[in-house]
Amino acid sequence: MATETAKLNFSSHSDTHGAMLDRARWAATTFARYDPVATLKIAKAVAQAAHSQAARYAEWAVKETGFGVVEHKRLKNELCSLGIFDTYKDTDWTGPAIDGDRRLVRIGRPAGVILALTPSTNPVATVFFKTILALLTRNAIVICPHPAAKACCADAADLLAAEAVKAGAPDGVIQVVREPSIPVIEGLMGDERVDLVVATGGPAVVRAAYRSGTPALGVGPGNGPVYVDSSADLTAAAARIVESKSFDNSILCTNESVVLAEKGIANQLLDTLRTAGAHLCSPSEREKLRAFLWNDKGFNVDAIGKDASIIARACGFTIASNAKVLLVPIDRLLPEEHFTREKLCPVLGFAPVGGVDEAIRAARSMTRKSGGGHSAAIHSQNETTIMAYAAAVPALRTVVNAPCSQGAAGFGTNLGPTMTIGTGFMGGSALGENLTPASLMNWSSIAYPTDERLPFGNFEGLTPWKTPSSTVSVPAQPARSAPAPHELALLREQIRSLVREELKSALGRT
Amino acid sequence: MFDYGMFKFSSKEEVIEKSIAYWNPGKTKFWRDAGIDLVIDKREGYVIHDMDGKRLIDLHINGGTFNFGHRNAELIDTLKTALDHFDIGNHWFPSVARTALAEALVKVCPGFDYAFFAPGGAEAVDVAIKSARYATQRRKIVSIIKGYHGHSGLSVATGDARFSKIFLSDRPEEFIHVPFNDLTAMERALSSRDIAAVILETIPATYGFPMPHDGYNQSVKALCERYGALYIADEVQTGLLRTGEMWGWQSYGVQPDIFVNAKGISGGIYPFAVTMLTKRTGAWMEEDGAAHISTSGGAEPGCFVALKVLEILQRPEVRANVHYLTRYFGDAFRDMIQNDGDVVVGLRQKGVVMGVEFAHPEGAVHASRALYENGVWAIFSSLDKRVLQFKPGVLMSSTLAEEVVDRFRVALPRMRELISQAPSVRAAA
Numbered sequence: 001m002a003t004e005t006a007k008l009n010f011s012s013h014s015d016t017h018g019a020m021l022d023r024a025r026w027a028a029t030t031f032a033r034y035d036p037v038a039t040l041k042i043a044k045a046v047a048q049a050a051h052s053q054a055a056r057y058a059e060w061a062v063k064e065t066g067f068g069v070v071e072h073k074r075l076k077n078e079l080c081s082l083g084i085f086d087t088y089k090d091t092d093w094t095g096p097a098i099d100g101d102r103r104l105v106r107i108g109r110p111a112g113v114i115l116a117l118t119p120s121t122n123p124v125a126t127v128f129f130k131t132i133l134a135l136l137t138r139n140a141i142v143i144c145p146h147p148a149a150k151a152c153c154a155d156a157a158d159l160l161a162a163e164a165v166k167a168g169a170p171d172g173v174i175q176v177v178r179e180p181s182i183p184v185i186e187g188l189m190g191d192e193r194v195d196l197v198v199a200t201g202g203p204a205v206v207r208a209a210y211r212s213g214t215p216a217l218g219v220g221p222g223n224g225p226v227y228v229d230s231s232a233d234l235t236a237a238a239a240r241i242v243e244s245k246s247f248d249n250s251i252l253c254t255n256e257s258v259v260l261a262e263k264g265i266a267n268q269l270l271d272t273l274r275t276a277g278a279h280l281c282s283p284s285e286r287e288k289l290r291a292f293l294w295n296d297k298g299f300n301v302d303a304i305g306k307d308a309s310i311i312a313r314a315c316g317f318t319i320a321s322n323a324k325v326l327l328v329p330i331d332r333l334l335p336e337e338h339f340t341r342e343k344l345c346p347v348l349g350f351a352p353v354g355g356v357d358e359a360i361r362a363a364r365s366m367t368r369k370s371g372g373g374h375s376a377a378i379h380s381q382n383e384t385t386i387m388a389y390a391a392a393v394p395a396l397r398t399v400v401n402a403p404c405s406q407g408a409a410g411f412g413t414n415l416g417p418t419m420t421i422g423t424g425f426m427g428g429s430a431l432g433e434n435l436t437p438a439s440l441m442n443w444s445s446i447a448y449p450t451d452e453r454l455p456f457g458n459f460e461g462l463t464p465w466k467t468p469s470s471t472v473s474v475p476a477q478p479a480r481s482a483p484a485p486h487e488l489a490l491l492r493e494q495i496r497s498l499v500r501e502e503l504k505s506a507l508g509r510t
Numbered sequence: 511m512f513d514y515g516m517f518k519f520s521s522k523e524e525v526i527e528k529s530i531a532y533w534n535p536g537k538t539k540f541w542r543d544a545g546i547d548l549v550i551d552k553r554e555g556y557v558i559h560d561m562d563g564k565r566l567i568d569l570h571i572n573g574g575t576f577n578f579g580h581r582n583a584e585l586i587d588t589l590k591t592a593l594d595h596f597d598i599g600n601h602w603f604p605s606v607a608r609t610a611l612a613e614a615l616v617k618v619c620p621g622f623d624y625a626f627f628a629p630g631g632a633e634a635v636d637v638a639i640k641s642a643r644y645a646t647q648r649r650k651i652v653s654i655i656k657g658y659h660g661h662s663g664l665s666v667a668t669g670d671a672r673f674s675k676i677f678l679s680d681r682p683e684e685f686i687h688v689p690f691n692d693l694t695a696m697e698r699a700l701s702s703r704d705i706a707a708v709i710l711e712t713i714p715a716t717y718g719f720p721m722p723h724d725g726y727n728q729s730v731k732a733l734c735e736r737y738g739a740l741y742i743a744d745e746v747q748t749g750l751l752r753t754g755e756m757w758g759w760q761s762y763g764v765q766p767d768i769f770v771n772a773k774g775i776s777g778g779i780y781p782f783a784v785t786m787l788t789k790r791t792g793a794w795m796e797e798d799g800a801a802h803i804s805t806s807g808g809a810e811p812g813c814f815v816a817l818k819v820l821e822i823l824q825r826p827e828v829r830a831n832v833h834y835l836t837r838y839f840g841d842a843f844r845d846m847i848q849n850d851g852d853v854v855v856g857l858r859q860k861g862v863v864m865g866v867e868f869a870h871p872e873g874a875v876h877a878s879r880a881l882y883e884n885g886v887w888a889i890f891s892s893l894d895k896r897v898l899q900f901k902p903g904v905l906m907s908s909t910l911a912e913e914v915v916d917r918f919r920v921a922l923p924r925m926r927e928l929i930s931q932a933p934s935v936r937a938a939a
Binding site (some may be wrong): 008009010015016019020022023025026029030171172193469 | 583584587588591592594595814818825827828830831833834838848849905907908909
């Protein structure tokens with residue numbers, strides 16, 4: 001029996017991630033030459049596979065992370081699979097797009113290799129979302145999940161990768177980092193083989209993405225103010241706010257943080273909120289909550305995405321079994337008041353304000369430190385108020401008379417449905433819109449002189465990457481089994497009705 | 511001044527002069543006269559730098575020795591870590607490293623039972639021949655004309671006369687040579703029923719990678735079985751994923767009785783070779799396990815490197831890379847053959863084992879020089895100078911592959927120029 005064994009550590013260096021990026025580069029180079037038919041076939045197959053597993057991954061994500069509500073995660077997974085595909089499939093992300101009037105031709109140029117950081121809060125939905133956007137734009141994607149959600153994300157990525165290849169995608173088009181860690185993530189972000197980092201996560205990760213030197217789209221945190229004025233339908237407003245705040249237990253960063261109620265209707269709104277399912281906290285409950293939610297290190301991770309009843313119990317008080325939101329009246333709308341900060345849990349601040357001017361001041365104060373450029377909501381019938389509020393609050397999307405969690409993320413509104421909300425320059429991001437396929441590609445333009453005496457070329461029917469003498473065949477692609485038009489129409493209708501139905505049940509009475 | 515700590519040189523010229531004086535005059539002068547004044551200095555990945563600083567992409571990779579690139583960081587870390595605990599070891603005794611590597615090899619070599627280690631391919635081939643002779647109790651070995659299996663006592667006799675006659679080491683009575691891809695000749699040789707084994711490079715490398723005809727390897731194996739001979743696959747250049755499968759014989763669907771691997775398994779940093787044997791062909795180890803002794807065969811630090819090599823090769827990313835490289839270079843050369851058919855006429859390819867065929871009988875010599883001038887180092891086939899050995903390593907990235915093709919295209923006019931000045935063109939005309 002050996003008394004001593006060599007303690008040799010051979011795991012100090014492993015270049016598996018470099019090999020992944022090399023593989024992704026091949027995939028990206030190959031994929032960039034696919035035509036729209038072959039591209040859509042792949043995206044559709046992947047979206048369908050993702051959709052079919054929405055419930056399983058919803059359950060898995062909640063079990064693995066402890067965040068959120070299974071049923072709501074299932075809905076998000078469905079919307080971020082077939083919902084996303086349906087939203088973008090009719091747009092041309094490939095080109096060539098010929099604009100005879102302006103004498104321009106645009107040719108789609110995918111980013112190439114995308115490193116996608118996905119959060120623990122919306123893990124699989126973000127994997128689905130970013131992957132489908134990447135496929136629609138013919139990019140290779142390397143998913144780097146949050147360590148707290150690595151198992152469900154890796155499993156989902158493997159499923160999508162297998163489906164993609166089965167549908168004709170180049171090998172390695174979807175890959176996943178199985179053992180993510182801060183050094184691994186930083187190494188990958190700074191690797192010159194990555195063309196674009198799409199970072200959804202905390203501010204530290206987003207800033208690191210921008211520091212990496214690689215082009216990056218990072219999005220900052222939210223802290224959504226919601227203003228309710230006297231012109232609003234209070235019952236409807238209260239129902240929407242509670243639905244939104246309890247949706248996946250406020251894990252979407254588009255959730256409402258503080259209700260700013262016009263003084264005249266504030267008490268009435270409190271009542272309707274209680275009827276809609278909010279528990280009104282007493283001052284002592286408020287202080288217990290404060291102690292539980294914030295510690296020296298910041299927001300208590302144990303509270304993220306938890307049910308209101310669990311949070312109340314952890315604080316030592318009980319709430320009615322049907323209460324879904326903890327409503328906390330606050331009197332000082334200043335940064336030192338904890339409850340004015342972002343809360344990824346069903347805890348909602350409540351403060352009366354004198355009118356839209358004070359609401360704007362309060363909203364600006366709330367988001368001065370964090371949450372700028374993200375989302376805001378308003379419940380009002382007054383266009384002047386809505387316009388002034390939207391123009392002045394530091395948010396790049398103001399949702400009107402709708403639940404902010406879903407509406408700002410593009411569900412039930414015509415914003416791009418997304419798991420990645422651009423917070424723009426005011427939110428430390430290069431991306432101001434909701435992340436869409438357009439964010440993941442460039443267009444090369446062919447520009448002719450405006451002088452009409454010089455002829456504009458005929459580009460109809462040309463394959464962009466084919467030179468006159470080229471013998472290189474178009475990369476191996478699946479047989480062109482373009483879905484018959486009626487089949488597409490049928491699918492489109494199925495998806496629309498699915499999305500309608502899901503939204504109706506999830507959003508209540510919108 | 512080039513200061514390497516333990517020695518210094520004032521210039522590259524000084525190195526070349528002293529190399530002629532003290533090391534190998536003929537070899538040193540050969541390259542100087544061929545216009546390839548290379549003294550390799552810095553090296554990393556698939557890029558080497560001459561002492562002058564000239565940068566070259568390495569497509570020679572010494573027959574697969576640098577399959578993973580030069581100074582592969584993972585392999586270096588592995589070797590450094592192993593050296594914290596191990597040295598060459600004592601060949602007489604069982605060892606943890608040799609045992610672990612042998613087990614790992616047997617696992618990735620279906621049909622084989624033992625791994626016997628040697629410090630280099632030539633000795634591993636000698637072991638293969640000895641094993642075949644023991645198992646069959648026959649003496650004769652058949653190989654192909656212009657085959658290449660190394661330079662030691664037995665292995666050199668299997669190869670081209672150029673390397674054996676000079677040392678009076680040819681043994682025509684025991685070593686029979688038949689033309690490649692000629693099954694009739696092979697059967698004629700085997701039908702004497704006194705042949706111990708046929709030894710075949712799965713794709714003959716030094717001959718310029720002529721591709722075996724469909725079913726050739728399998729038919730040779732069948733003939734071996736019919737006439738009681740064994741089939742030895744020399745996998746030095748075709749193993750380790752270079753043909754797209756772990757071993758070249760797997761690509762051709764043939765099950766050898768013995769096979770040999772070397773070069774790449776060293777990772778380019780610790781000399782290593784292996785002879786894979788079955789229960790039957792390794793039977794001599796039951797009778798006298800010390801019948802073939804190799805003090806540094808299976809040296810323990812090399813076992814760690816080889817284990818890491820096997821691990822890297824089993825990553826799906828690496829396999830994918832080989833398939834992409836195969837397709838990319840295949841497409842690129844098809845295009846060149848079409849557009850520059852006066853210079854490049856064909857591509858012999860199995861995975862990343864490639865031979866580029868030139869129209870001119872010595873075209874590859876000129877191509878090698880033109881490529882050298884344009885930043886790519888690829889060597890012609892010494893036994894068929896019409897063919898350039900074109901051997902990207904399995905980890906080559908798409909970006910570097912694209913650069914290789916760019917440089918090849920840029921070098922084409924220079925190839926044309928050199929070929930047009932070549933005396934043999936006038937002689938041929």
